[in-house]
Each structure stands twice: as structure tokens, then as C-alpha cells.
Amino acid sequence: MTTPATPATAPPVPVAGQRRRKARRRPGLRLYTWLVMAWLLLPIAVMILFGFNDIKGKVNFTWQGFTLTWYEHLFAIPNLTDALVNSLTIALVVAVAATLLGTPIGLALGRYRFRGRGSVDLLLFAAIAAPEIALGAALLSLFIVLGVPRGYGTVVVAHVAFCVPYVAITVRARMAGYDPTLEEAARDLGAGPWTAFRLVTLPMLLPGVASGALLCFALSVDDYVITSFNAGRTVTFPLWVYSASRTGVPPQVNVMGTLIFLGGLLIAGANVLLARHRAV
Amino acid sequence: MKDPDRPEGPQGSEGPRGVRGVKEAKGAGAPGRRRRPVAALAPYLMVLPGWLWLAAFFITPVLVMLSLSLQTGDFIDGFRQTFHFRTYADAVGTYHVQLLRSLLYGAAATVCCLLIGYPVAYWIAFRAGRHKSVFLFLLLLPFFVSFVIRTQSWNVVLADNGVVLGPLKHLGLLPDDFHVLATAYAVIGGLTYNFLPFMVLPVYVALERVDPKLIEAATDLYAGRLAAFVRVVLPLSLPGVFAGVLLTFVPASADYVNAGILGGPSTTMIGNIIQTEYFTNLDYPGAAALSFALMGTLLIAVFVYARALGTEDVLEVTAR
Numbered sequence: 001m002t003t004p005a006t007p008a009t010a011p012p013v014p015v016a017g018q019r020r021r022k023a024r025r026r027p028g029l030r031l032y033t034w035l036v037m038a039w040l041l042l043p044i045a046v047m048i049l050f051g052f053n054d055i056k057g058k059v060n061f062t063w064q065g066f067t068l069t070w071y072e073h074l075f076a077i078p079n080l081t082d083a084l085v086n087s088l089t090i091a092l093v094v095a096v097a098a099t100l101l102g103t104p105i106g107l108a109l110g111r112y113r114f115r116g117r118g119s120v121d122l123l124l125f126a127a128i129a130a131p132e133i134a135l136g137a138a139l140l141s142l143f144i145v146l147g148v149p150r151g152y153g154t155v156v157v158a159h160v161a162f163c164v165p166y167v168a169i170t171v172r173a174r175m176a177g178y179d180p181t182l183e184e185a186a187r188d189l190g191a192g193p194w195t196a197f198r199l200v201t202l203p204m205l206l207p208g209v210a211s212g213a214l215l216c217f218a219l220s221v222d223d224y225v226i227t228s229f230n231a232g233r234t235v236t237f238p239l240w241v242y243s244a245s246r247t248g249v250p251p252q253v254n255v256m257g258t259l260i261f262l263g264g265l266l267i268a269g270a271n272v273l274l275a276r277h278r279a280v
Numbered sequence: 281m282k283d284p285d286r287p288e289g290p291q292g293s294e295g296p297r298g299v300r301g302v303k304e305a306k307g308a309g310a311p312g313r314r315r316r317p318v319a320a321l322a323p324y325l326m327v328l329p330g331w332l333w334l335a336a337f338f339i340t341p342v343l344v345m346l347s348l349s350l351q352t353g354d355f356i357d358g359f360r361q362t363f364h365f366r367t368y369a370d371a372v373g374t375y376h377v378q379l380l381r382s383l384l385y386g387a388a389a390t391v392c393c394l395l396i397g398y399p400v401a402y403w404i405a406f407r408a409g410r411h412k413s414v415f416l417f418l419l420l421l422p423f424f425v426s427f428v429i430r431t432q433s434w435n436v437v438l439a440d441n442g443v444v445l446g447p448l449k450h451l452g453l454l455p456d457d458f459h460v461l462a463t464a465y466a467v468i469g470g471l472t473y474n475f476l477p478f479m480v481l482p483v484y485v486a487l488e489r490v491d492p493k494l495i496e497a498a499t500d501l502y503a504g505r506l507a508a509f510v511r512v513v514l515p516l517s518l519p520g521v522f523a524g525v526l527l528t529f530v531p532a533s534a535d536y537v538n539a540g541i542l543g544g545p546s547t548t549m550i551g552n553i554i555q556t557e558y559f560t561n562l563d564y565p566g567a568a569a570l571s572f573a574l575m576g577t578l579l580i581a582v583f584v585y586a587r588a589l590g591t592e593d594v595l596e597v598t599a600r
Contacts (some may be wrong), residue, residue, distance in 0.1 A: 042433075042437065043434070063444065088320065107326060129526075137345060145347075
């Protein structure tokens with residue numbers, strides 16, 4: 001449409017020109033993508049590298065030499081260790097609770113049409129779309145008005161609240177490929193409703209449930225904003241790091257970050273392998 | 281992953297099967313095959329526990345915050361419900377600079393994410409070939425490191441005499457008092473960095489769905505590569521762009537970790553103010569009013585987007 005003059009004569013020309021241009025353009029965009037990836041990964045490299053930094057004082061900003069001492073003295077800062085333990089135990093409780101609450105919602109949304117389905121959808125959407133700070137501030141307001149002291153318990157309650165929608169949506173996405181005739185076939189072959197569910201639907205659902213639970217764990221361990229509003233005197237790992245960032249973050253934080261990173265990679269890798277195994 | 285776009289697809293249009301599905305609910309129990317009223321309750325029973333939790337710890341808190349924002353009093357003597365709407369005007373009036381700055385930083389970061397991220401999503405969707413999953417994995421890798429630590433890492437990289445600025449200053453390429461930290465650039469850069477995957481992934485999902493045959497057809501009809509992109513690929517990727525804008529703009533505007541770690545006194549965002557109001561000034565009504573003003577502004581924007589897109593689409597993209 002832009003080149004009304006060419007149609008009669010041009011056929012080979014645009015094709016050839018296009019191929020040449022494509023070949024020329026490809027390395028540029030590839031290089032660009034790699035640069036962006038490098039930019040994304042730079043802070044991770046810095047975190048890992050500065051965990052090996054042989055610093056003398058508190059300031060971990062310049063490279064001083066290689067050491068493994070921070071791996072040896074990983075738990076040398078008691079309240080940092082406490083913060084990490086808090087984060088991990090909270091995340092565990094939250095992952096279990098949110099999965100138990102969220103999975104049935106995802107299942108119901110993926111499987112049934114019922115009155116009010118739309119409003120449940122909307123609630124999940126609103127809970128995910130609402131900025132974290134609003135959720136944190138709202139929960140804090142509730143706890144203030146009710147006179148509930150903030151601490152470990154309120155953090156768990158808050159984390160479960162923001163994790164449930166993620167589990168529900170992950171499970172529902174898994175239900176997208178669900179074929180109800182499979183369960184019907186099981187019923188026709190004499191299985192009771194519960195047996196049919198257990199032997200047909202549940203195995204199909206499990207990867208979704210597992211990724212939902214892992215997602216909750218990750219979201220909970222990482223959360224700063226909502227936690228900072230509802231933690232009271234309880235300190236979690238992100239809270240500790242944030243408050244230390246003003247004065248200088250000790251290398252132990254880098255080491256812990258590195259270990260969490262590797263642990264996460266291992267779990268994700270295992271999850272992918274398992275999914276592949278199941279698919280085969 | 282590609283085909284079943286809509287979860288209600290298989291059941292959606294078929295009434296009878298839906299009804300039978302209800303009968304087979306685990307809540308109905310084995311002998312309940314003929315007890316329809318009970319079986320019809322199954323989805324409600326499944327939704328109920330989680331719904332109650334969200335009602336108690338999402339809906340109620342928002343309503344309580346609304347009520348708190350309309351109370352007056354102080355921390356010592358307590359607060360009373362007075363429907364004092366002036367609080368909103370006062371809070372927004374006092375902190376309109378930070379509120380506008382938050383929206384501005386959020387918008388700037390969103391634009392940066394789009395400009396930086398779109399070509400990346402495009403390359404991964406159309407050119408990465410077998411390595412697609414490798415790049416998607418690299419894109420998700422930052423999420424394996426705590427958000428606060430990633431931001432703190434930039435603090436190390438960009439430090440006034442750190443690995444980047446130190447040598448440059450030493451060589452005399454930069455003046456001694458040059459700094460990146462505590463400027464708007466550092467905060468917007470940090471926001472862009474932290475939210476880039478939220479832009480790239482939905483755009484990628486949209487681009488991935490574009491049938492290459494359409495581009496072929498366009499070039500067969502004598503569209504140049506640019507015309508094929510502008511007229512075919514770009515319009516088809518717009519839902520992804522909208523979702524990406526949403527997923528970036530809302531959290532970036534409301535974020536205060538980047539401003540807290542990378543920023544300075546001149547880059548305070550509304551999130552920092554809300555936290556100070558709650559914890560330092562103990563001005564609960566003012567803080568609640570500010571939170572509400574922020575949430576209201578952002579949620580209106582979100583729902584305008586959601587209306588245009590349909591919430592299902594947005595949720596689908598979010599879930600991936």
C-alpha cells in the first residue's frame with residue numbers, strides 16, 4: 001500500500017533486499033539482547049563476587065582480595081541469622097497455608113461455572129493488582145484499630161493474604177488444559193467421585209499446586225514492603241538488609257543471598273526435570 | 281501452554297457437562313450423586329476458606345483504612361470517627377510533590393522498560409530459535425535473588441568511589457563530586473532494572489502468539505519489513521504491551537525500596553512518606569488518606585486498562 005508503483009516490477013527485489021537486511025540486522029539485535037541480559041545479571045554477579053571480598057572494615061564497596069572467610073563465619077552476626085531463620089520459617093508456614101487456601105479456589109474457578117465466579121475473579125485480580133504498599137498499609141491500619149501487636153504472627157497473616165491469589169491463579173492456569181471427560185471416563189469405569197478425583201484430576205493438578213507453593217515461598221522470603229508495615233519488632237532477612245544498606249551491608253548477606261540463589265536454582269531445576277519426567 | 285488460553289474453554293459453553301461436573305465434586309461425597317442442592321454447593325465450599333481469608337485480610341483492612349482516614353485525634357488520646365474529609369485535601373496538599381514524583385518516576389521507568397524491553401521480547405520471540413527457553417530463564421534469574429539485595433548491589437556498583445565511578449574519577453574523566461546515587465536517575469534506573477522482566481514477559485507472550493505466516497503474508501503483499509512490523513506485529517503485540525505497562529507502572533509508582541536505597545532526600549517517593557507517617561509521625565489518618573489516594577489513583581488506572589483488555593487476559597498474562 002505504501003508502494004503503489006512497484007508491484008508489477010518488484011517481486012524479486014524486496015525479497016532479496018529483505019533477506020540482506022535481515023542478515024545484517026540479526027547480530028545487532030542479538031548483541032543488544034545479550035547486553036540487556038548482562039545488565040540484568042550484573043547485580044547477581046556483584047552479590048556473588050562481593051561475598052568473597054576480603055574486607056577489613058564494614059565497607060564492602062571496593063574489591064580487596066579473595067577470601068572464603070565469610071562462608072566460614074556465615075552465622076557470625078546473631079541477629080542476621082535470626083532474621084534469616086525468621087524469613088525461612090515464615091515462608092514455609094505461608095507456603096503451606098496459602099496453598100491449602102488457594103488450591104481449592106483455583107480448582108473451583110477452573111472446573112465449575114457458578115454464580116459469583118466473576119466476583120471471585122475480580123477479588124483475586126484486585127488483590128494482585130493492588131500495590132503492595134496499599135495492602136501493607138491497610139493491614140497495618142486493621143491491626144492498629146484492633147489493637148493487635150505486630151510481630152511474627154501478623155507477618156504470616158499478611159503474607160498468606162497476598163499469596164492466596166497467586167496460588168489460585170497458578171492452579172487455575174493448570175486447569176486450563178483440563179478435560180472433564182477424563183474424570184467422566186473414570187466414573188464410567190466404576191470409580192467413585194473421590195477416587196476419580198484422586199486418580200485422575202489430582203495428579204494432573206499437582207505440578208500447578210507445586211509451582212504455586214514454590215511461588216509463595218519465594219514471594220514470602222523476598223517480601224519487603226508488606227513485611228515492613230506489619231513486622232513490629234520482628235526482623236526478616238529483607239528488613240535486615242534494607243536497614244543495613246544505609247551503613248554498609250556485611251559480606252555475610254552476600255553469602256546468604258548467594259546460597260538462597262543456588263537453592264532456588266536447584267529447586268527450580270528439579271521442578272523442571274520432574275515436569276519433563278511426568279510429561280514423558 | 282499455548283492452546284488452552286481460557287480455563288473455561290472446555291466447560292464454558294456446555295451447560296450439561298458443567299452440571300455433571302458439579303455432581304462429581306469431592307464435597308458431594310460418594311452417596312451424593314442425586315443430591316443436587318448439596319453438590320451445587322461444591323464450588324462455594326471450595327472457594328469459601330480462601331475467600332474468608334481474603335475478606336478478613338484484604339477487603340476488611342481496606343475498609344478499615346478508609347474509616348481510619350476519616351478519623352481525627354492523635355496517638356495519645358486516640359482517634360474518633362469524624363468523617364473529616366479535609367484530611368485527604370491536607371495530606372495530598374502537603375505531599376503532592378512526592379505523589380506527582382512517584383507517578384512521574386513510575387511512568388519514566390515504565391517507558392524505559394518498554395523501550396529497553398520490547399526489542400528483547402521481539403528478539404526472543406522471533407529470533408532466539410532453540411534458545412528461547414534459555415533467554416526466558418535468564419530473564420527470570422534475577423527473581424532468585426532478593427529484591428532488596430539486587431537493589432543494594434546497584435548501590436555497590438554505583439557508589440561514589442565504587443567500581444565504576446572510582447576509576448573514572450581517578451583518571452580525571454569525571455569531577456570528584458560527580459555522583460549517580462541520590463539522584464532521580466539512580467531511582468528511575470533502579471525501578472527500570474527491577475521491573476524490566478514484568479514488561480518483557482507479557483510482551484513476549486503476545487509476540488510469541490503472532491503467527492509467522494501473517495508476517496510472511498504481509499511481505500508477500502509487498503510490505504517491507506518495517507511496514508510488516510508496524511502494521512501486523514505491533515498491533516498484535518499491543519495486549520502484551522498494555523499488560524506490561526500495567527505490571528510495571530503500578531508497582532514502580534508505589535515502590536519505595538529503590539528510592540530508599542538508591543535515592544536521597546530529593547527523590548523521596550510517596551511510599552517513603554506513607555511509611556514515615558505511620559511509623560515516625562504516628563499520623564494514622566493522614567497516612568491512611570495518603571495510601572488511599574495512591575491506591576485509588578492507581579486502581580482507577582488499572583481498571584481502565586482491565587476494562588479495555590478484559591480481566592481474564594490480564595490475569596492469564598500475569599499467571600505465566
